Amino acid sequence: MENHHRAAVVTRSDTGFKFDIQNVPIPKPQPWEILIKLSATGVCGTDMALAGGYLGPCRDILGHEGVGRVVQIGSGVDPSTIKVGDRVGIAWVRDACGQCSCCREPGGEVRCLEQQNSGRKWDGTFAEHCLVPSRYVLTLPDDPKLPDELVAPILCGGVTAYKALKACEATPGDWVAIVGAGGGVGGLGIQYAKAMGYRVAAVDVGPTQDFCLKMGADAYFDGSSPDTPAKLRKLTPNDAGAKSVIVTAGSGRAYQNALDLVAVFGTLVCVGIPPPDQAMNLHPLTLIDRGIKLIGTMVGTRTETLEALEFVRRGVVNPIVRTVGFSEIEDLAERFSTTSGKLVIQFS
Numbered sequence: 001m002e003n004h005h006r007a008a009v010v011t012r013s014d015t016g017f018k019f020d021i022q023n024v025p026i027p028k029p030q031p032w033e034i035l036i037k038l039s040a041t042g043v044c045g046t047d048m049a050l051a052g053g054y055l056g057p058c059r060d061i062l063g064h065e066g067v068g069r070v071v072q073i074g075s076g077v078d079p080s081t082i083k084v085g086d087r088v089g090i091a092w093v094r095d096a097c098g099q100c101s102c103c104r105e106p107g108g109e110v111r112c113l114e115q116q117n118s119g120r121k122w123d124g125t126f127a128e129h130c131l132v133p134s135r136y137v138l139t140l141p142d143d144p145k146l147p148d149e150l151v152a153p154i155l156c157g158g159v160t161a162y163k164a165l166k167a168c169e170a171t172p173g174d175w176v177a178i179v180g181a182g183g184g185v186g187g188l189g190i191q192y193a194k195a196m197g198y199r200v201a202a203v204d205v206g207p208t209q210d211f212c213l214k215m216g217a218d219a220y221f222d223g224s225s226p227d228t229p230a231k232l233r234k235l236t237p238n239d240a241g242a243k244s245v246i247v248t249a250g251s252g253r254a255y256q257n258a259l260d261l262v263a264v265f266g267t268l269v270c271v272g273i274p275p276p277d278q279a280m281n282l283h284p285l286t287l288i289d290r291g292i293k294l295i296g297t298m299v300g301t302r303t304e305t306l307e308a309l310e311f312v313r314r315g316v317v318n319p320i321v322r323t324v325g326f327s328e329i330e331d332l333a334e335r336f337s338t339t340s341g342k343l344v345i346q347f348s
Contacts (some may be wrong), residue, residue, distance in 0.1 A: 002026065007127035008329045010051045011058045019053045019126070019329050027123070027131045031076030035089060038068040040148035040323075041125040042341040044156045044185070045250055046092070046273070050119060051333070054275050057120075064118035065155040065344075066125030067148045068142065074124055077134045081275050089138040090125050091155045092299045094118045095174055096136060107301050126329065138302050145313045150324045153184065153310050153342035159300035161189035161248070162308040164269045165196055167297050168244035172197025177232065177242035179223060179258050180249025181215075182208025184342040187320060189248060190215040192308070195316040201232055201242060203261070204249075206246055211340045215320070223249075229260035240264065247271060252278025262292050270296040324333035 002160060005026045008019040017060040029035045042065030050058040073079065082088075096103055096112035102111050118124040122131070170176050172335045176315065177195050179200035180186040193200045194216040202212035202220045209220045219235055221228040233239040241263035247255050258284065262268050287294060311317035318340030328335075329345060336343055 005128040006122075006125045006326065007061050008063075008326070008332070010062060011060075012051075012053070017333065019051075019332050021327065021329060024127075024331050026129050029072055029074040031074040032076060032133055032135070033074045033131050033258070034070050034082060034088075034137060035072040035138060036066070036130050037071045037134060037345050038066050038090075038125055038128055038130060040068075040152045040347065041066040041345050042152035042155065042257060043158065043332065045336075046156070046338055047119065047124075047126075048333060049250070049273060049275075053216040054242055055273070059119055059121070061123040061127050062119035063125035063127070064090065064094075064117075065152045065157070066130055067151050067155070068130070071129070073134065082134055082137065082139065087142055088132075088187050089140050089151065089155050089305070090118055090130055090132055091138065091159075091191065091305065092117055092222040094122055094136065095133045107304070109301055110299050115265045128326075138305060141311075143172075143313060145315070146309060149321050149344045150312055150319050151222055151309065151324055151348065152344050153321060155189065155305060156299055157185045157342055158188045158192070158312075158317070159305045159308040160298065160317065161185050161246075162192050162311075163300040163304055164246045164248075164271050164297045165189065165192055165198070166195070166304070167295060168246060168269050169267045169293070170198055170243040173199065174243035175199045175201055175236045175241075177201040177203055177223075177245045177258075177261050178217075178252070179203045179245060179247045179254050179261070181212045181217060181220075182206065182340055183248055184339075185271065186248040187211065187215050187341050188317065189246060191317045192311060195311055201235065201261075203228065203232075203258075208340065211320075223254060223257060228257070232261055235262065242266060244269060250274050250320060255280040259286060259292075267293040267295060270294070271298075
């Protein structure tokens with residue numbers, strides 16, 4: 001095996017950040033680890049937030065939507081559990097302790113108090129190789145209906161949308177509003193919501209209407225218009241509003257405006273992460289008077305990821321992706337900001 005590989009290293013300056021392709025040593029697995037050769041990786045808004053310094057310290061090699069195959073296993077890894085050649089996925093949660101109070105809660109592994117994250121505490125998937133602990137890696141099926149470029153977006157963006165919909169407390173036939181519907185998570189959210197039986201109101205700004213309707217939204221609303229809450233309510237039974245509003249946009253204003261879309265006894269699901277200086281102004285009376293629930297969700301468990309992938313395998317969710325070569329990663333931030341759907345890097 002070669003000694004070095006290519007990695008996209010984030011560099012920061014007073015004018016922002018960029019990614020530089022560098023040749024760096026291939027990491028060597030510890031006894032409990034496996035080495036993955038990546039074939040594709042998705043690009044997530046969290047990667048951009050980490051690169052921009054919005055989410056605290058991180059590694060210089062980001063990325064957490066990786067698909068690849070095992071090329072080396074550590075000396076302590078049982079080959080009956082995972083072996084060279086197996087197809088695997090690498091997601092945001094790289095490892096969980098399995099022992100803390102959060103891990104003992106149903107689905108609590110994604111909030112493990114000792115969790116290790118790809119790109120935050122350990123080098124991520126913006127490289128040709130990546131290390132992961134054998135005990136937590138997600139084994140993927142070798143299915144022609146699940147090509148790499150469709151699997152990668154589900155490992156974070158897709159399962160995040162799916163998890164939010166599972167938690168939103170709507171029932172089939174209810175109206176669910178997705179704020180930020182034109183983005184990667186939002187667009188997948190539209191498809192998952194329709195597949196789960198909801199009626200979908202897409203809310204966004206900019207030239208995203210055609211994209212949202214193509215994804216299957218029943219209606220589209222301009223998130224910057226002060227008339228949107230009234231127009232959306234007229235669409236719902238008894239002018240009630242949306243049973244659930246899922247905010248995937250990383251904007252404080254989007255959260256603020258979303259409050260006016262939620263029906264009495266509805267649920268506002270927080271997914272998108274705004275910059276630190278963009279807060280939502282919420283008086284407790286809003287929740288008390290209208291009985292609104294405010295919850296936060298994040299990525300799904302490994303089981304939920306496989307559930308989300310099954311929608312893709314069956315063809316009821318079809319991620320819209322734009323693929324780029326690894327050599328094109330240097331202007332990744334600009335490509336990400338101008339891409340509808342999900343951006344996927346392919347290694348070759």
